[in-house]
Amino acid sequence: MITQSNISDKRKELLAAALKLFVENGFHGTPTSSIAKEAGVAHGTLFHYFKTKDELVIALYISIKQEMGTCSAPFLEKDIGLKEKVMGIFTASIEWGLKHRNEFQFIEQFHHSPFLKMVPTAEIQEQGKPALDLLKKGIKEKILKPMDVDFMITIVMSQLFGLYKYLIQTNLSRKKQQALIEETVHLLWDMISTGK
Template identity: 30%
Template structure:
């Protein structure tokens, strides 16, 4: 990784941590610069505004999530096996990256979510929609609105990660396959 990419990554990772601690409004660019150990001018070299930083950060974390989820995905396997792999990987990604979970939660519930989508984020969405559409088209998944299906699956994953972090319910590694089974049972097509 070159020095410029390292600085940009430091800015993203610092922003994630600060937003988890302080929210969007409580995280000025000067605070990000200090946390990332870069000059304010460096941040403005990459991002012309805080809004641009937030939008690109969202695309950055969605790409990280997609890479983690689809790593090791084998299109030759049965759809159910692929579904299990993707959803387990999704859960584990959030457990490993709690700052990302809290950032995404804040982002989707903020005015940022209603703005023009970033191209990289659209690529992630299309990859997931293509996967889910394949399941619907082949009759494996319930025939329903693909966007609603994706939201329902994602909400289960988010709830699982939040429970894990809150420690209100003890969740062990052995519990994750059972959680994915419950999600699968809810979205699979029972008409066969």
């Protein structure tokens, strides 16, 4: 008997297989037949859950972004200053990335691919709204520099991906990693804040 749980499990298995193979081989180097084989399902079964490979890639991105968003949610909800929120979100995101390397690497791959333009605008707005609102508020209150918010997000993401790459390529102790994360988040704050 097919249950909702079985459907959910198969979908999760396909997403997990896709994540592993996309990180190893890239989007174009991973045929759907390999994803189905890795997940232990028939090739046709994949298309029962995802009509196209593009749909699978986008579904995986949305799923990972939602999971990643849970690490920053506590900082958005806390009654703390903007600086502490921004620094907390950045630090939590990098820590999440170090614990979820495949997922973080996939996000980076995705951000540098044509797939990003395929994500429904409503989905991007929903996921990005809390951070966007936070930055807009900071600009309005003159705590953050009066720059284009999309540009500010680009700066933050560049720092995040750059630091992540450096941390996974070096063999730093946990203590040195934490010191570097703290130093980077202070440099980032100096870049985007007015100093108030």
